[in-house]
Amino acid sequence: MSRPSDHIDVGALEPEEGGEAISNGGPGGRSGQGPLGWLLFFWRQLTSMRVALLLLLLLAVAAIPGSLLPQRSSDPNGVSQWKTDHPDAFRILDAFPINAFDVYSSVWFSAIYILLFVSLIGCVVPRVAHHWRALRQRPPRTPSRLSRLPAFRTDAFPGISAERAAEEAQAILKRQRYRVQRYTGRDGEESVSAERGYMRETGNLVFHAALVGILVAVGFGGGLGFSGQKVVVEGGSFVNSLLDYDSFNPGRFFDDAGLPPYSLTLDKLAVTYVDDNPNAMGQPLDFDASVSLRQADGAPAGDATIKVNEPLRYYGTDVYLLGNGYAPTITVRDPQGTVVFHESVPFLPQDANLTSIGVVKVPDGLAQQLGMVGFFYPTRAQGSSGASFSTYPDLVNPVLTLNVYTGDLGLDNGVPRSVYVLDTTNMTEIAGTQSDTKALELSIGQSVALPGGLGSVSLDAVPRYASLEIHSDPSQGWVLLFAVLAVAGLLSSLLIPRRRVWVKARPDGEGVRVEYAGLARGDDPTLDRAVGDLVRAHALALGRPAESVMPETRMHS
């Protein structure tokens, strides 16, 4: 059996092959009794068209919730937010087996697509065997009554032998790339049986096999790679080793010994903004990160650029430019002028004009532990209430304000702390809105004293930083290959018509009477025209004058 028993083509078109079409009866039917019978019954159900269709529709429906609720894989912040907003519902929805925030790796979603693929494989494997046989068979014997077939014509040629008529038909069909077989019947009857469009079924099978290929490549190949993030300030470097990543997510089968320790230095991150269109003022136009590379052995390897749509591909890893911002270089000195802190601190952008927030922690070197929350405005403007904001993302009027805290930074009690958050529970504000002293305000090159004679702080420069994503997925090429194969298969399975054509020549007095018939196997919009063309070409080949061929051979069937 080449197709599921409830496929529309089964039985209808291939009485000579599909005669044994199996009924979809219950387990008490032909499949026999007992557990084996049941198993066979379930297998037949699973590989039937109806169940495959049901699973497809189920897959589409099951994919919907993942677009309504935030997913950990694509939107982890959204998940945290949802958890804060609906703590009770979150507990239920996040629990096994619902896993509403990891829909696409949940048990129920996986169950649907695994069943679908089992059904697909169960359906495709027998068809491969069947098609393999069909590919090596000659076209079948010409049916006795062609007139019963859907596309049927007849014509008569005086003074021509059945042999000759069949030979010409054979030649024409061969030119049209049909697989052709001659048969001789009773009473000097000569016939040609021809079939074409084997690529339709081949394409169909390739398409389905390629889908399995994609699933396998994604499933296993995904585990071989890794992804990691690293923030690099202009002038700073990144080394491709586990220690240097800010965060690192290895795949299941990834071995970190395999990381080639190449390095890159971010020389400059150039950003251009719209400055002449009032509708898009400050919209970024281009991010261009110039980097210099060093090979794994430390040898310089020249320069490269990374842009938003142009990742750097190096040593089997892909380096993407995914974010940017300002990293003000801040120096803190003690009252004697000794530097106790000097760093470019990446600030997190809060809006399109890059108003940014960052945190400075100085645990050692001063009389007390010092913490500062900084607000950076690339182009500072002040509203009527005195509140500062940024009006343009580039450095036109850069101002840094600092709220200063003293007390316990909480770094020593072993709890991991984010570098982007200052825990002020055990700290006192000595400059800022809650304090008598106003927040410190600095422009580039300025230095101001810290309140209480703690020392001084200065803003030396404002370089940009690039947030890079480094990524390796060895299976990616395979996924693409299978996707291309799937499309190629799809094209040939949907657009190549598969059909059988017969020409039968029967001696008739002085001449020959010829019958033509065609049978579509699957969807074939051009069958009728193809048979018509054959009739005309045949008439021409048998010597009928061209001007009489066109109108006369048109027949209404």
Place this chain on the structure above:
Amino acid sequence: MIDTFEGYSQLSLFTAMAIYAAAFVLYSIDLATRSGQARGASAGGEQQRAGAGAAAAGLSRQSAGGSADSARGSVATLVRPPAAPAGGGSVPLVRRSKVLRVAFSLTVLGWLFQLAATILRGIDAQRVPFGNMYEFALTATTVIVGVFVVVQIFVDVRFVGALITGLALLFLGITRTNFYVPVRPLPPALDSYWLVLHILVAVLAVGLLTLAFGLAVAQLLQTRRESRLAAGLQAGPAFLATFPPAERLENLAYRVNIIGFIFWSFTLIAGAIWAEHAWGRYWGWDTKEVWTFIIWVLYAGYIHARATRGWRGTRASWLAIIAYAAVLFNFAIVNIFFKGLHAYSGL
């Protein structure tokens, strides 16, 4: 005084909308006229048409060399109805209506204006007009009408003209009122040649799927009418008598759908390749990716349904209609209300 390309683009767009409105009215008048003619002609019995499908009015058309085959069951078809039908054969119920011809000419004219609006918008922006939702909708509607006009070369589908111009007018109205944004340059994430490829195949897919949707609607109406006739009931809207038979409509819808499906597959793959370039992964279940996937699976379901016994015809067509609803949902609702990486609506 208009002094920008964008100004002319707007003028051209409003002109196109006015012309589409006129075309829509004429297509509707044509349908009403067909009702009258069909009633007159069917006095002798509608069953006459049985088996003479393609020869019926809406479909008749002279093929290139006049060397047409029998019309039966073929797409190529486009055959002149036999001048003197054999006894009991087909009787074209409606001659080519003048109203219909004017309506179609207006559609082409409106389309030219809309094409100009789209191109002028692109010239003003100095890039492909795919940068935000307004531009995308403008391009997509141009392609929807364009597909309808171009398909006309191969097969006469003017009977869905009312639906297509109506939809185009509706889409353009909603788009212009709700999605309009002034010209802005592309954000860096969109600045890629994949924008051209990915969006172009996507709008072509949408254009084809829209036409197929129209055909599926016509088919469902026709199926209902045919079964009511068979049961000896009131036949419903009389203009349907001049439409091709349901089976042929179903075949047409299928062929347009599969080409749309192939384009949709290209959209998906081009999108994945672009996502790999821009976001560092080819697939991440972003909301827009999810819906593109859902649509692909629904149309795959439709193609399977059509090959499943008991599903070909009405059930499969309903699936195609649901899938098309998902296409609209993906464009209108997901873009605006769902959070995701495809945040380029510009709103």
